[in-house]
Amino acid sequence: MDPTVAHETFKLGEFTVPRLWTGLWQLSSNAWGTASVSKIRQAMGRHVDLGHTAFADHYGSAELIYGQFRASLESPESVLGATKWCVFKPIEITQESVEAAVRQRIERMRTERVDLLQFHWQDYANRDYIQALEIMSKLQAQGLISAIGLCNFDALHMDDICVRFPGTIVSNQVPFSVIDTRALYALGDVCTKHGVKLLTYGTLCGGFLAERWIGEPEPDPYSGSLNPSQRKYLDFIVKAWGSWSLFQDLLIALRNIGQRHAGASVSNIATRWVLDHPFVGAVIIGARLGCTEYPSDNLKVYGLSLTAADRDEIDVVLARSAERRLIETIGDCGAEYR
Structure with a gap:
């Protein structure tokens, strides 16, 4: 990376944060590969x-390990920890139940307040999520939460929430990639309307958007060689988006673009493409900390500037895919989890 290239940042509530975050969801299971806690720290x-100071997710031991790491720093406030409160099954929403969820995260992350609490609600038909957000807003005013975000909310419900709670929601964590472009539809407009930023995951499709897959045959999802993310995104690529052959064409196009940009990687180009959308705040890149990680290579994203010709080359491949129909076949962002 050119040392003169500055890290890109954006405002998220009271924080100024980098546009590349480290995702901790792979700490949820040994199925991704694992390392000792000391190696992870x-x-x-x-x-x-290297300037990757924002960490996100709560699955498995993620909050606990992040909390240990944060406590070991001379300046704990130099890092940001984003976690989630996910309500998958009906619960009674009360001041006590919501506050208990927040305080549990504070304790696990060894902090005085939650930096960013991202809220996921499974059943839109159950409108109790409005009451939950009202209570979270009160807890924010009391200093237990710094910023409130959403997770996997679609455009319709996000817009309603932002109208009900103006200025409260700072982000929505959703899938967005050169493969999964559903965020380009109504969700991007809602973000622009309310000044909310997307925090995107799945941007590298579980690692499939990388050179190592160029020229490789379509993997067998039942071979045991793929991790959970790869099985998920392989299914998306070959069943919803297009085919493995078309995906190869996309990889080659991304590689060709990278070669025109001082040898930037396929992953760099795919990440830059997402970041170039103004309603995107940050890309969350999942890392197998202590096993497989690419923090130095990821920094090359900050020095990239895609041209109109670069974007056109990508669009030529996308036009042959079903990406424009995904909003109809799968639904808006988050629909696949409901």
């Missing part, structure tokens, strides 16, 4: 040293 340190 060391990997977090390497990320912070």
